Amino acid sequence: MTPPDEPVDLDAALRALPKVLLHDHLDGGLRPATVVELAAQVGHDLPTTDPQDLGRWFVEAAGSGSLPRYLETFVHTLAVMQSADGLRRVAREAVLDLAADGVVYAEERYAPEQHLQGGLTLQQVVDAVREGFAEGEALARADGHDIRVVQVLSAMRQADRSGEIALLALANRDAGVVAFDIAGPEDGFPPSRHAGAxxxxxxxxxxxxxxxxxxxxxxxxxxxxxxxxAVRLGHGVRVADDVHAVPGGGWRLGLLAHWVRDRRVPLEVCPSSNLQTGAATSVADHPVTSLRRAGFEVTVNTDNRLQSGTSLSRELALLVREAGWTLDDVVDVTVTAARHTFLHDDERRALVDRIVRPASTPGTARPGRHRA
Structure with missing residues (x-):
């Protein structure tokens, strides 16, 4: 039963809110039907060729509770992203899917070194993704959705190409690449392996x-x-291990937690993904809520929309329905995300205004203050 203080269509209300996405993997957001079609073109075998069944397979396979097992699902998405045409299509469709969900700004990350099996160079990979984003933005604008999507280049932390990817990012800093990241298996592959980059x-x-x-x-x-x-932390939820509630209210923070909170280092939190990899046990008990209450700079993100069967609106709806969030919470984390984009300050301010204005307009569809 729909709670009496929740809008009849909470999902539609959240989709209507202009949103900012900071942590979304390009190779984790493909449409299942696109994976099927492109796999047939390149001769790659899939677990199933029925798009609906394949979509379910990705979510189930990624939900094993293990990060290494989660990462295995990318064998199938990466297989169809080894040509310029494949990359352009995936990038274009990602923009359109994000725009349809009400996202107005997104930083899409991917690892160029994982897209070279078809003979592309690193620069050709970046160029193809940029072209796909531009095509998607133009199509979205023609459909009434104004969206901007930029690139974050990731180096695989278990590999040794971070120096190359760092230079690649710098070479494209005026062509839509806004930041550098390391991704892949975290445990056993620390950032110190890439200190030079x-x-x-x-x-x-x-x-x-x-x-x-x-x-x-x-x-x-x-x-x-x-x-x-790092000026932002991808996921970052384990900082909660250094944050402890005290009797009577308030929080006791360790040295590291104080460092993160005092310097306003934003956390790129991805609730559904964290449940799948075992970093959290439920949305209701996810550290994102207590970290917000303790004063950390929290943002909400999707991580991999295909593997989690999710969207940014869905992630926010889960927090409203299961963790007791309100519209004020949703708008607050969205504004926090806008303030911590890799844009310049004047662009950030304009983005914040774009979010706050419709959220505060009388008569605008608003999620209710339902508490679980």
Whole structure:
């Protein structure tokens, strides 16, 4: 039964809210039908060729509770992203799907080194993705959706190409690449393995966001901050291990948690993904809520829309329905995301205004203040 103080269509109300997405993997957001079609073209075998069944397979396979098992699902998406045409199509459709969900700005990340099996160069990979984003933005605008999508280049932390990818990011900093990241298996592959790349980027005044605090704990977070110089933390939920509620209200923070909160380092939290990889047990008990209450800079993200069967609106709806969030919470984390994009300050301010204006307009569809 729909709670009396919840809008009849909460999902539609959340889709109507202009949203900002900071942590979304391009190779984790393909349409199942596109995977089927492109796989047939390149001769790649899939678990099933029925798009609906394939979509379910991705969610089930990614929901094993293990990050390494979760990452295995990317064998099938990467297989169809090894040509310029395939990359352009995936990038174009990602923009259109995000626009349809009410996203107005997104930072899409991917690892160029994983798209070279068809003979492309690293630069050709970046060019194909940029062209696909531009095509998607134009089509979205023609359909009445104004959206901007930029690139975050990831280096695989278990590989040794981070220096190349750092230079690639710098070479394209004026062509839609806004940041550098390391991704892949976190436990056992610390940021210190890539200290040279991070030093080059820091010297060039180029921002980094690091996957940390998802499958490994406080040591991983500390290296992301102090070795990599990360200005955002991808996931970051394990900082909650250093945050403790005290009787009577309030919080006791350890040294690392104080560092993160005091310096307003934003957390790119991905609730559904965290449930699948075992970083959280339920949406209701997800650390994202307590971290917000403790004063951390929290943003809500999708991670991999295909593997989690999700969208940004769905992630926010889950927090409203299962964790007691209100519209004020939703708008607040969206504004927080806008303030921590890798855009310049004047562009951030304009983005914040774009979010706050419709959210505060009388008569605008608003999610209710339902508490679970």
């Amino acid at each position: 991070f030093r080059v980027l820091r010297d060039a005044c180029f921002p980094t966001t690091v996957h940390a605090g998802e499958a490994a704990g406080l040591d991983s977070l500390a290296e992301a901050l102090h070795v990599a110089g």
